[in-house]
Amino acid sequence: MSFSEIRSTFRDMRRGGSAGKGSVMKPSIIVAAVLAALTLPAGAGTLDDVRARGMVICGANGQLPGFGLPDAQGNWTGFDVDYCRAYAATIFNDPTKVKFVALTAKDRFTALQSGDVDVLARNTTWTSSRETQLGLHATGPNYYDGQGFIVRKALKVNSALELSDASVCVQQGTTTELNLADYFRANRMKLKSVTFAQLDEALKAYDTGRCDAFTTDVSQLYSVRLKLAKPDDHVVLPEIISKEPLSPFVRQGDDQWFNIVRWVHFAMLNAEELNINKSNVDEQLKSENPEIKRLLGSEQNFGEQFGLTKDWAYRIVKLVGNYAEVFDRNLGVGSQLKITRGLNALWTKGGIQYGPPVR
Amino acid sequence: MVGEKSGGWGRAALLDNPRVRGILYQVGLCVAVAFAAVAVWRNVADNLARNHITSGFGFLDQIAGFDISQTLIDYSVQTSTYGRAFWVGLLNTLLIAVLGIVLATILGFVIGIARLSRNWLLANVARAYVEFVRNIPLLLQLLFWYNAVLKALPDIRESIPIAGIALLNNRGLFLPQPSFGPGLAWAALAGVAALAIAFVWRFIAQRRFERTGHPLPVLVPGVILVIGALILTYAAVGGTIEFAFPQLGRFNVSGGVEILPEFVALLFGLVIYTAAFIAEVVRAGLLSVPRGQSEAAAALGLRRGQILNLIIIPQAKRVMIPPLTNQYLNLTKNSSLAVAIGYPDFVQIFTGTVLNQTGQAVEVVLITLAVYLALSFATSAAMGWYGARVAFVSR
Numbered sequence A: 001m002s003f004s005e006i007r008s009t010f011r012d013m014r015r016g017g018s019a020g021k022g023s024v025m026k027p028s029i030i031v032a033a034v035l036a037a038l039t040l041p042a043g044a045g046t047l048d049d050v051r052a053r054g055m056v057i058c059g060a061n062g063q064l065p066g067f068g069l070p071d072a073q074g075n076w077t078g079f080d081v082d083y084c085r086a087y088a089a090t091i092f093n094d095p096t097k098v099k100f101v102a103l104t105a106k107d108r109f110t111a112l113q114s115g116d117v118d119v120l121a122r123n124t125t126w127t128s129s130r131e132t133q134l135g136l137h138a139t140g141p142n143y144y145d146g147q148g149f150i151v152r153k154a155l156k157v158n159s160a161l162e163l164s165d166a167s168v169c170v171q172q173g174t175t176t177e178l179n180l181a182d183y184f185r186a187n188r189m190k191l192k193s194v195t196f197a198q199l200d201e202a203l204k205a206y207d208t209g210r211c212d213a214f215t216t217d218v219s220q221l222y223s224v225r226l227k228l229a230k231p232d233d234h235v236v237l238p239e240i241i242s243k244e245p246l247s248p249f250v251r252q253g254d255d256q257w258f259n260i261v262r263w264v265h266f267a268m269l270n271a272e273e274l275n276i277n278k279s280n281v282d283e284q285l286k287s288e289n290p291e292i293k294r295l296l297g298s299e300q301n302f303g304e305q306f307g308l309t310k311d312w313a314y315r316i317v318k319l320v321g322n323y324a325e326v327f328d329r330n331l332g333v334g335s336q337l338k339i340t341r342g343l344n345a346l347w348t349k350g351g352i353q354y355g356p357p358v359r
Numbered sequence B: 001m002v003g004e005k006s007g008g009w010g011r012a013a014l015l016d017n018p019r020v021r022g023i024l025y026q027v028g029l030c031v032a033v034a035f036a037a038v039a040v041w042r043n044v045a046d047n048l049a050r051n052h053i054t055s056g057f058g059f060l061d062q063i064a065g066f067d068i069s070q071t072l073i074d075y076s077v078q079t080s081t082y083g084r085a086f087w088v089g090l091l092n093t094l095l096i097a098v099l100g101i102v103l104a105t106i107l108g109f110v111i112g113i114a115r116l117s118r119n120w121l122l123a124n125v126a127r128a129y130v131e132f133v134r135n136i137p138l139l140l141q142l143l144f145w146y147n148a149v150l151k152a153l154p155d156i157r158e159s160i161p162i163a164g165i166a167l168l169n170n171r172g173l174f175l176p177q178p179s180f181g182p183g184l185a186w187a188a189l190a191g192v193a194a195l196a197i198a199f200v201w202r203f204i205a206q207r208r209f210e211r212t213g214h215p216l217p218v219l220v221p222g223v224i225l226v227i228g229a230l231i232l233t234y235a236a237v238g239g240t241i242e243f244a245f246p247q248l249g250r251f252n253v254s255g256g257v258e259i260l261p262e263f264v265a266l267l268f269g270l271v272i273y274t275a276a277f278i279a280e281v282v283r284a285g286l287l288s289v290p291r292g293q294s295e296a297a298a299a300l301g302l303r304r305g306q307i308l309n310l311i312i313i314p315q316a317k318r319v320m321i322p323p324l325t326n327q328y329l330n331l332t333k334n335s336s337l338a339v340a341i342g343y344p345d346f347v348q349i350f351t352g353t354v355l356n357q358t359g360q361a362v363e364v365v366l367i368t369l370a371v372y373l374a375l376s377f378a379t380s381a382a383m384g385w386y387g388a389r390v391a392f393v394s395r
Helices: A002-020 A027-039 A048-051 A077-094 A108-113 A129-131 A175-186 A199-207 A218-225 A254-275 A290-298 A312-319 A323-330 B002-016 B018-050 B082-115 B119-132 B138-152 B185-211 B219-236 B263-290 B291-299 B305-342 B346-358 B363-391
Strands: A056-060 A098-102 A117-123 A136-139 A143-145 A145-152 A167-171 A192-196 A214-216 A234-236 A244-251 B158-160 B168-169 B170-173 B177-180 B239-245 B257-259
Touching: A048 A056, A048 A077, A048 A254, A048 A290, A056 A077, A056 A108, A056 B177, A077 A098, A077 A117, A077 A254, A077 A312, A077 A323, A077 B185, A108 A117, A108 A136, A108 A244, A117 A143, A145 A175, A145 A218, A167 A175, A167 A199, A175 A192, A175 A214, A175 B346, A192 A199, A192 B305, A199 A214, A199 A218, A214 A218, A218 A234, A234 B002, A244 A254, A254 A290, A254 A312, A290 A312, B002 B018, B082 B119, B082 B263, B082 B291, B082 B305, B082 B363, B119 B263, B138 B263, B138 B305, B170 B263, B185 B219, B263 B305, B291 B305, B305 B346, B305 B363, B346 B363
Parallel strands: A056 A098, A056 A117, A167 A192, A167 A214
Antiparallel strands: A117 A244, A136 A244, A143 A244, A145 A214, A145 A234, B158 B168, B168 B170, B170 B257, B177 B239
8 A cells, every 4th residue: 555545545534524514623633634744745736636536625614605505415505615616617627526525614724734625715814824834825815804793683782892891702713713802902892702613603602692792704794694593683783803805725835736726716807807707608719809818718828837728717617607606696696695796896896806817 | 611601502592581582672662662753753843844834832922812711810812822821721621620520420429329229219210310311422412501501591681680699691600709808828727727637636536436436526527627717717817808799781790700601511511421420330339349248237237328338338439440530531531522512621722722823733732632641640540549548458
């Protein structure tokens, strides 16, 4: 048995244990981290590994409607989930060649570091220490978010600044925990936080009245509100207390893979900007616009420079959609959440989503 | 001649000598283990460096910056370090473990003895308890207790006042917090002195009992003596006690001692679960004492309670201590399920938040392993010492 065989066997064992709903604490993932640190060579050639395996393994959120959630049949949907499908689409020309691994906020980095997942697309905030300390790279925000609070309407609270001395339920292992402490400290308010490993547990505790407020990224607040017993009894407060640029993450040391993950997002943005979408992408192949030609590969071969095919971006748009389609379907007008584009509108429409040119 | 002879077959003889060979094997094994350990360590360090993952224990001195809901020692978001958070978590785990062990032992003894009762109803209620509790996973029980506790308690604005001094609601139980003036040291000193006197009295009582067979009361006078000494000395040096009463604020109760519902649910869950196992240990221990012992004691005219306390339990203890130690270790380790219900135990704070904020999985996991190993060794050592004390002395 070669080293790599042992590794893959080990991975399979590990995966069997975590593919479903995340357990409360995952000793296995810790063991995996330690063992991986013992045995794994530095990951180079993730693309080759993915091709050899025949699928992308994607670390996703298993509990968050809009971003990542499997249904009863195990079909995953969500904004981040569609990014995973886009990676598979561009590599295999088949968006279903993805294996999703549900990760808690607490376990996600270890899973990526240890090679359990190829990419982490799990509403994860881009911070300096996650790049300098964890050996990971954010590939660029696909969603600009910020942290907020949800409270009961009956409390008659109009601002987060009135929350001094309030109990706040929060999920563990997130920037949320630190922002919360920072905000209360900066505004000289007294904080009583109650911390849970799982989002669902934290939310349930809030719903039963253990806490006055629940805090997380605003996009998630809209999404988790739907899970509460009486969604209309709760209100999201206006304050945004932090910057949360959510980004997919990859391991450091594999620039080819980093480029692919980063440029899949840019391809989706450029497609939206050039008005290429799922339904018109075949017609657009005949377009005379040089930018469209370069993006879709009808002129020049940029895909090969990524280690992909000429039609790399065509595949993404054809099989998954452009940025607007993915956004609207999961978070925006086409979803239950009805989140407006806001900061996530294209730069041409007042937002800050900006795709560098393909050339 | 002698030298020549030993030179001739000395090497073979040395290898044939089982003692020498045994030592050689052991040295060889130690070297191999040490080599493997060094190789593993270097490999880990190399791989972490190559993957650009920070390593080392420097993070313990960094500011933690997150809030913890229950702290037995001073902890502030602004200034406390990850190292401090480590101690906060460890103390929270110890609190649960120690209280849990004491309460589970008491409950377990009661149920174990009840199972052997001649009263049909009592014996079967105890039996149903054991079978019901030990066959349901602990995690489910904890979630049940947590939700049962939370759901049963009223909202903060409808807090239940208890005797006008305490408040009960779904944020916890709030008790008045006593604060003592100076003079506490004197009282403590007097208490220690009283304790010493109580022990001397116990010694005297034992001697007298052995000589004459007349028992003297020990426990009750001892407790009265110690408590009396504490109170009287404190009053004599002019000490005062002030109580901070819990006050209902806009969102929460302020002032007073706060007992979190997470704490209560975890303690309840662990005690009820472990007590079922301890009850079986106790039952097995009591049944291990031959029937003739209690019959002989009855023939001597001892009452049932006396038979149990003086004859059965002392002998049953020897059998019960090893499996009891297992249960204590289980309880301590099971307390890490606290993460599910939001109690800030060691695993939740350290292996959870600290690991995640620093990303130093290898170091944090190593420390966690070391902590649980140390807790378990300490428990085993204490129980081993107690076991040796109650063992039969063979002459």
